[in-house]
Amino acid sequence: MRALASALVAVAAVAVVPGTARAADETTTAGPATASAPTAAEMLDARAAAIRAAAAIPASEPTQAKPAKVLPNFTARSRAAIRATRSASVFRWGSAAYAKWYAKAHIDAKYHWGASQFGCLVSLWNRESHWNFQAVNRWGRAFGIPQTKIGNIRAYGVAYGTFMQTPELQVQVGANYIRSRYGSPCNAYAHARAYGWY
Numbered sequence: 001m002r003a004l005a006s007a008l009v010a011v012a013a014v015a016v017v018p019g020t021a022r023a024a025d026e027t028t029t030a031g032p033a034t035a036s037a038p039t040a041a042e043m044l045d046a047r048a049a050a051i052r053a054a055a056a057i058p059a060s061e062p063t064q065a066k067p068a069k070v071l072p073n074f075t076a077r078s079r080a081a082i083r084a085t086r087s088a089s090v091f092r093w094g095s096a097a098y099a100k101w102y103a104k105a106h107i108d109a110k111y112h113w114g115a116s117q118f119g120c121l122v123s124l125w126n127r128e129s130h131w132n133f134q135a136v137n138r139w140g141r142a143f144g145i146p147q148t149k150i151g152n153i154r155a156y157g158v159a160y161g162t163f164m165q166t167p168e169l170q171v172q173v174g175a176n177y178i179r180s181r182y183g184s185p186c187n188a189y190a191h192a193r194a195y196g197w198y
Helices: 002-012 040-055 076-088 096-110 115-128 150-155 160-165 167-181 185-195
Strands: none
Touching: 076 167, 096 115, 096 167, 115 167, 115 185, 150 160, 150 167, 160 167, 167 185
C-alpha cells in the first residue's frame, strides 16, 4: 500500500498540458539517477496505470496515509482524445463554434442528451460566457465557458491553469456539474432564468 501511495504521489506530480510536453530532465526522482530518463508518453502511461491500480483497491482495506489526489477525469486517455478531437474539427480551436461543436459531441456521447438539451446548454452558456473559454466574471469568482466556481474545478480534480487553457475540459467540467446538480441542461437553464445563476 505504501509503495502504491508513493507511486501515486510521483505520478501525480507529472502534469502535461495539452499541446506541450515536459522535458524528461525536469522530472525528479527520489533515488539515484538512471541511465535513461522516461519519456512523456511513459510518464503518462505510468500515471494511467497508477490510476487503474488505485481504483482496484478495496474500500475496506486500511490505509496508512491518504495518497495524493490524482486527476481522475483528466488522464492520458483524456488528453489523447482531446488532441484527436482538435485535429478532427473543422472549426478553429478556441472559437465559440469549436466549443459548441465539442460540447455537442461530448454530451451526446457521455450523457445521451438530445438536441433539445443541447439547445438549453447553448442558451445557458451563451448567457454565462458567450462560449469564451477565457471568460472570468467581473467578481473573479467564476471561470471559463460554464462560469464554474473554483471549488467545482478542484472537485473535478483539475488544476486551475489547465482548466483555463482547455475549452474541452471546461465543457466536461460544466456538463458534469449540470448533470450532478440539475440532471440536465434544461433544468439548469430554467434555474438560471429563475434565479440569475445556476
